[in-house]
Amino acid sequence: MTQQYQFSVNGKAVSVSLDNEATPLLDVLRNELGLMGTRFGCGLEQCGCCMVLIDGAPVKSCSREISTLAGKTITTVEGLGTPERPHPLQQAFLDEQAGQCGYCLAGILISAKALLEKNPSPTRKEIALALDGNICRCGSHNRIMRAVEKAATVMRGAKS
Amino acid sequence: MNAPALPGTLNDNPVLDRWVSFPAPGKVTVNTGRVELGQGVLTAMQQVATDELYVSMARVTVHSGDTVRAPNEGYTAGSQSIQTGAVAMRQACADVRALFLAQAAAIIGCKPDELSVRDGSILHNGASTGQDYWTLAGAIDLTAKATGSGARKAVADFTSIGQSSARLDLPPKIFGDAIFIHDMKLDGMVHARVVRQPNRGATIGTIDEAAIKRAAKGPVDLVRNGNFLAIVGSNETAVDLAGAAAVNHVAWQNVEAPTPLQQEAYWLLQRPTVDRVLGSPEPSDSQGRQRFEATFTRGFVAHASISPSCGLALFKDGQMTVWTHCQGVFPLRAALARTLKLEPSAIIVHHVQGSGCYGHNGADDAAADAAIIAMQKPGTPVRVRWRREEEFVYEPKSPSMVVKVRALLDDAGKPADWTQEIWSGNHNGRPGGGSSLLGEEALPGYTPPPPPNEVPEAAGGGATRNAEPLYDIPEKRIVHHKIVEQPVRVSALRGLGATANVFALECCIDELAERAGQDPVAYRLSITSDPRARAVIEKAAAMANWQPGPPNGGEGHGRGVAFARYKNKAAYCAVVVDLDVDEEIRLNNVWCATDGGLIVSPDGALNQLEGGIIQAASWVLKEQVRFDNDAPTGPSAFDWETYPVLKFSEVPEITIALLNTKDEVPLGIGEVAGGPVAAAIGNAVSHALGVRIRDLPLTRERIAATLLKE
Ligand code: FES
Ligand code: FES
Numbered sequence: 001m002t003q004q005y006q007f008s009v010n011g012k013a014v015s016v017s018l019d020n021e022a023t024p025l026l027d028v029l030r031n032e033l034g035l036m037g038t039r040f041g042c043g044l045e046q047c048g049c050c051m052v053l054i055d056g057a058p059v060k061s062c063s064r065e066i067s068t069l070a071g072k073t074i075t076t077v078e079g080l081g082t083p084e085r086p087h088p089l090q091q092a093f094l095d096e097q098a099g100q101c102g103y104c105l106a107g108i109l110i111s112a113k114a115l116l117e118k119n120p121s122p123t124r125k126e127i128a129l130a131l132d133g134n135i136c137r138c139g140s141h142n143r144i145m146r147a148v149e150k151a152a153t154v155m156r157g158a159k160s
Numbered sequence: 161m162n163a164p165a166l167p168g169t170l171n172d173n174p175v176l177d178r179w180v181s182f183p184a185p186g187k188v189t190v191n192t193g194r195v196e197l198g199q200g201v202l203t204a205m206q207q208v209a210t211d212e213l214y215v216s217m218a219r220v221t222v223h224s225g226d227t228v229r230a231p232n233e234g235y236t237a238g239s240q241s242i243q244t245g246a247v248a249m250r251q252a253c254a255d256v257r258a259l260f261l262a263q264a265a266a267i268i269g270c271k272p273d274e275l276s277v278r279d280g281s282i283l284h285n286g287a288s289t290g291q292d293y294w295t296l297a298g299a300i301d302l303t304a305k306a307t308g309s310g311a312r313k314a315v316a317d318f319t320s321i322g323q324s325s326a327r328l329d330l331p332p333k334i335f336g337d338a339i340f341i342h343d344m345k346l347d348g349m350v351h352a353r354v355v356r357q358p359n360r361g362a363t364i365g366t367i368d369e370a371a372i373k374r375a376a377k378g379p380v381d382l383v384r385n386g387n388f389l390a391i392v393g394s395n396e397t398a399v400d401l402a403g404a405a406a407v408n409h410v411a412w413q414n415v416e417a418p419t420p421l422q423q424e425a426y427w428l429l430q431r432p433t434v435d436r437v438l439g440s441p442e443p444s445d446s447q448g449r450q451r452f453e454a455t456f457t458r459g460f461v462a463h464a465s466i467s468p469s470c471g472l473a474l475f476k477d478g479q480m481t482v483w484t485h486c487q488g489v490f491p492l493r494a495a496l497a498r499t500l501k502l503e504p505s506a507i508i509v510h511h512v513q514g515s516g517c518y519g520h521n522g523a524d525d526a527a528a529d530a531a532i533i534a535m536q537k538p539g540t541p542v543r544v545r546w547r548r549e550e551e552f553v554y555e556p557k558s559p560s561m562v563v564k565v566r567a568l569l570d571d572a573g574k575p576a577d578w579t580q581e582i583w584s585g586n587h588n589g590r591p592g593g594g595s596s597l598l599g600e601e602a603l604p605g606y607t608p609p610p611p612p613n614e615v616p617e618a619a620g621g622g623a624t625r626n627a628e629p630l631y632d633i634p635e636k637r638i639v640h641h642k643i644v645e646q647p648v649r650v651s652a653l654r655g656l657g658a659t660a661n662v663f664a665l666e667c668c669i670d671e672l673a674e675r676a677g678q679d680p681v682a683y684r685l686s687i688t689s690d691p692r693a694r695a696v697i698e699k700a701a702a703m704a705n706w707q708p709g710p711p712n713g714g715e716g717h718g719r720g721v722a723f724a725r726y727k728n729k730a731a732y733c734a735v736v737v738d739l740d741v742d743e744e745i746r747l748n749n750v751w752c753a754t755d756g757g758l759i760v761s762p763d764g765a766l767n768q769l770e771g772g773i774i775q776a777a778s779w780v781l782k783e784q785v786r787f788d789n790d791a792p793t794g795p796s797a798f799d800w801e802t803y804p805v806l807k808f809s810e811v812p813e814i815t816i817a818l819l820n821t822k823d824e825v826p827l828g829i830g831e832v833a834g835g836p837v838a839a840a841i842g843n844a845v846s847h848a849l850g851v852r853i854r855d856l857p858l859t860r861e862r863i864a865a866t867l868l869k870e
Contacts, residue, residue, distance in 0.1 A: 027396060030343075031396055036337070036340075039342065040468075040545070041466050041548070042548040043400070046799060047466060049466065049467070077336035086335075090334050093330075094330065097767060099334070100200075100771050101197065101466070101513070102330060103340065103466045104466055105333050128808040129808075131808040132808050135466060135807075136466070137465060137515070138466075139770060139772065139773065141774060144808075
């Protein structure tokens with residue numbers, strides 16, 4: 001039976017109608033809302049490619065059913081920033097040229113955002129642990145961690 | 161008289177408009193047959209064109225990888241893009257520029273060498289002529305062939321080559337654009353999942369169609385051709401659910417699963433082999449010289465791309481169009497022609513970016529799946545995305561290897577005679593080279609092609625890659641035993657046989673140094689006369705602040721060094737690793753010195769090297785595809801828990817130095833670090849533990865078992 005689901009994505013109210021209440025949020029983002037930045041990697045909550053923020057907390061969207069999302073606030077990589085107004089994390093990833101194939105990056109940016117919100121001055125070790133739920137097969141890890149450190153510095157500077 | 165050979169891939173694609181065109185005023189398009197695999201190759205080609213055409217970077221658009229416009233450069237693999245692709249692009253651009261200068265000279269009435277180009281405008285003795293590439297383009301025939309006579313820019317004059325250039329492909333990945341093939345949407349597109357034939361020759365027994373459709377919770381159809389079965393529908397979620405459920409609702413006959421015995425490389429020693437010897441015959445006795453012998457192994461390794469493969473296809477009016485993230489659009493077209501029984505001219509293949517592949521993963525097969533389904537649904541675009549489990553189980557694996565080294569030593573304890581004996585499956589199983597696309601095996605009337613040939617020695621060899629030491633050893637040879645029949649499909653993974661060969665060779669060199677009571681760095685230098693090899697070894701040791709002396713081991717902390725020149729003809733690389741071992745290995749630092757000749761983009765090279773180092777560390781510490789559970793589908797590695805890779809908290813600090821050798825020809829660097837990293841870790845672990853482990857991967861279980869034996 002078709003049902004309406006209402007929630008907010010990147011600051012906009014959205015409403016979608018779906019037959020299957022178990023439809024993963026990832027499929028809704030990609031196939032109903034056309035937001036392709038959140039990637040499919042495993043569908044098993046193992047790789048982090050599909051990471052989004054739900055009410056500020058990092059969640060693997062491949063395994064989050066749409067029926068649990070009524071009224072929630074969702075942020076995807078598209079909600080972080082734009083080439084004209086990049087989020088400090090995005091700017092730092094560009095500056096560090098952090099990434100190779102880049103398939104993992106959207107999910108990693110989201111995990112990093114969640115980390116910096118909780119902990120504005122993470123150590124290298126804390127960054128690594130926060131990103132352990134994200135797999136990068138290309139081996140861009142060190143650049144990514146440097147970029148997160150750099151963004152943290154910039155963001156702290158902007159606040160003080 | 162034969163025309164002089166043109167550089168790199170220009171030889172096979174001499175027509176200039178395959179490479180360069182001037183589509184609109186102020187714009188240049190260059191085409192490359194190379195494809196972006198996350199290695200930054202498009203940016204490198206943009207830099208090359210910028211320099212050789214004397215235009216600003218912003219004018220240059222790089223078009224890549226389709227069978228319509230791009231030059232046929234075969235596969236983007238083997239670290240060849242810069243070595244043969246960039247030199248071809250350089251010469252093509254130089255020849256084009258020469259044509260324009262000749263034309264302008266004729267109009268102006270001067271000699272071409274009085275003319276120069278500044279950002280596309282033609283200058284006469286430095287003054288504007290009112291002519292530029294775009295005013296002249298109409299009069300110039302770019303269907304002419306390259307002559308190789310256009311003067312290439314002197315290295316000292318490069319403005320773009322040699323500078324780190326921001327990658328063209330990164331911003332869309334950082335801002336979450338729809339840049340990957342997975343993100344493509346075609347009008348009226350349907351989604352599909354394949355119900356995979358468990359093995360070649362397996363046949364469908366029964367299909368519980370009702371159960372599959374129930375699981376979908378939405379409308380789906382089944383499409384079948386022989387033993388090729390797929391689920392198709394417009395709602396991806398429903399297709400995905402049905403695809404996952406179908407594994408349990410389709411019964412197969414003639415299923416053959418690989419056995420645990422086959423997962424260990426030693427299994428290869430009992431198999432029939434095809435043998436050959438490269439080099440001088442092995443002496444029948446040691447003539448009184450000391451003999452050293454050791455055996456090394458490595459299991460099957462997966463590419464484990466972060467994203468499962470994806471392909472799209474549309475069959476319309478007799479024309480098949482395919483979108484793929486494979487490494488070679490022309491070879492895929494040839495293979496598809498065979499699978500689909502179409503003429504190659506009826507097939508167009510476009511490359512679209514996917515996740516990193518590191519060799520021959522499922523990309524070609526996913527494209528073939530889409531095309532096979534599309535043949536049955538003319539006019540409807542079909543998108544196939546493999547499931548995670550499907551990618552792990554069905555991607556071709558890097559074959560397991562056994563490498564035995566036998567050395568005879570001279571009085572000083574240096575190797576005088578070296579035999580490297582290899583047992584391995586084929587490292588080349590690419591489609592078109594004698595292998596089938598996976599889906600083809602399930603189609604009616606399938607006949608297997610003859611087994612593919614191993615990569616020829618001229619291309620660096622496959623199983624034999626880097627089996628010959630670069631060191632000064634008077635007599636050396638390779639004994640190669642090929643094992644054709646394999647329990648799973650095998651094919652190319654980054655570095656091919658070099659990883660296991662360099663691991664074996666460089667661990668042996670370390671053992672020989674130890675026997676001779678010498679420092680491993682000094683021992684290597686004492687048998688190395690190639691100055692570029694010496695330079696990287698010395699540099700890596702200096703970076704690591706290497707303390708000379710025979711390694712004393714057993715305290716849980718170790719350092720190891722290793723060296724290789726990739727394929728013995730590409731880049732040079734030396735690596736020092738520092739690590740701790742308790743129950744498992746903790747990598748602290750990796751120092752790497754690389755000489756890749758002229759580097760187009762230093763930061764791009766560093767990025768490639770860092771990635772290669774981390775990936776190799778992951779192979780060595782963790783990775784083996786095992787067959788030791790009773791998964792009906794084959795390998796028991798089917799997700800990131802059963803096939804773990806290195807995590808953020810496990811990567812070492814990495815410091816890399818690129819040696820300044822910009823007057824040397826560019827040498828591919830993408831795969832150079834794998835072997836040295838594997839061996840340097842092996843050597844460091846042996847120094848940390850005081851015992852040597854010669855079987856990869858160096859897992860916690862293996863370390864525990866080794867220590868128990870001591
Ligand atoms: S796709 Fe969700 S964790 Fe991998
Ligand atoms: S950049 Fe390719 S997986 Fe991270």
